[in-house]
Amino acid sequence: MEDDKKVVIGIDLGGTKAAGGLFRLKGALLTKRVKKLEGRTGEAVGVLIVDLINGLLRIAKEEGLQVTAIGICVPGIYNEIDNTVWAPNIPGWEEFRLKEVIEQGMSAARIPVAIDNDRSCSILAEVWKGKAKGCRHALFVTVGTGIGVGIWANGMVLNGAHGIAGSIGWMGMDVALSSTDRQRGNLEQYASGSGISSHAAKLLEESPGVESSLRRIPKKALSAEDVFKAYQANDPIAVSALETAIAYWGVFAANLISTFNPEKIIFGGGVFGPASQFMDKIISVSEQWAQPISFGKVSIEASTLEGDAGLVGAGYLALKSLKNKV
Incomplete structure (x- = not known):
């Protein structure tokens, strides 16, 4: 598939909401969706993120686009050794297996998922588009x-x-x-x-x-x-x-x-x-x-990125995960 038909998904999880977007490989944000946590905790927050990803996968399919990778920005610490997330503002996320939840719940198979903390995603956003x-x-x-x-x-x-x-x-x-x-x-x-x-x-x-x-x-x-x-x-x-x-x-x-x-x-x-x-x-x-x-x-x-730094950084995290496999 041509590169202009390839996209990545970025997900920015905060303490009160999750934002998701489809990015072209050169950085253009095609669409953005936001879901409020509304008091969700633990597994329910993981389900909300899966729903957000699946919604973006449907949009991509309708537009004839191929999602090649997913990047997720989390408000805490991601332990890449055991694939767990510690997010102090989300109850039940002391050692949450977010990657496992996403890989089991998303509607498309074999799409690589990369996760990192909000600090690192923010500097990635500045490197990519800031x-x-x-x-x-x-x-x-x-x-x-x-x-x-x-x-x-x-x-x-x-x-x-x-x-x-x-x-x-x-x-x-x-x-x-x-x-x-x-x-x-x-x-x-x-x-x-x-x-x-x-x-x-x-x-x-x-x-x-x-x-x-x-x-x-x-x-x-x-x-x-x-x-x-x-x-x-x-x-x-x-x-x-x-x-x-x-x-x-x-x-x-x-x-x-x-x-x-x-x-x-x-x-x-x-x-x-x-x-x-x-x-x-x-x-x-x-x-x-x-x-x-x-x-x-x-x-x-x-x-100058204002409130989108985490989302943009998540998009670049997804893109970097592809480049690292080349």
Whole structure:
């Protein structure tokens, strides 16, 4: 079959929904479908992914297209040795055999299935269709509820011995860690989306005399989005919380520059977005702390792929699985 009739399927699984798409081999997204998890757990989430794949297989068949591979981005850790997924936000996915469920449930036989974590899929997306195109050494920093890093080194994804490399939210940024910091690493405690909102809530408690519009929001409902909105109005609590996050992002980026000597560091995820306005400040902080020669040769940028990084990366993961077999 001609290459223009060949496609791959990409699946991006998140904590609340799964997105799927058909991609041409050169990267064009032909169709996209989204299914909400709606409280599903365990095996039911696997069934939903199978249904999503089978729906895309039907569309491909109707269009006279041949699906040659499937790539799946998962929000956690994929253990390629025993083919299990650990996804902390999906109950019942402590050692879930996703690949086995898909291979048994999909309507077409003998289509290769590749799985990887969301950190690695995000950097693959940037290499394929984003800011890291043409790079052999690049990092994708995803800042959302947590923080992770996709590592592209010598033209390959670096996952580590057990698929856990890049779980950088656990990094300690201060030797004087609190008990809470030691549980999760204080990078994530102050510079993730959830960390920004919890830090703002802590500042509200510690500064009862400081006027802030954030006091009108119940503590449990306070979000990073609320903090960003308040920042635009020069709210002192929001300014303090985000200045702390900026400092952490800058020092963290400097540590990555000194450790990996990348060509590019790309910030993305749900928080970038709104935090992309701070790129100049992040770069300025980073310059103060990074190895100077390495800093002089790196570009620090915000992603332009927005919410499709995981889906695009899953598509490229499928394509790479074909190339690796050639």
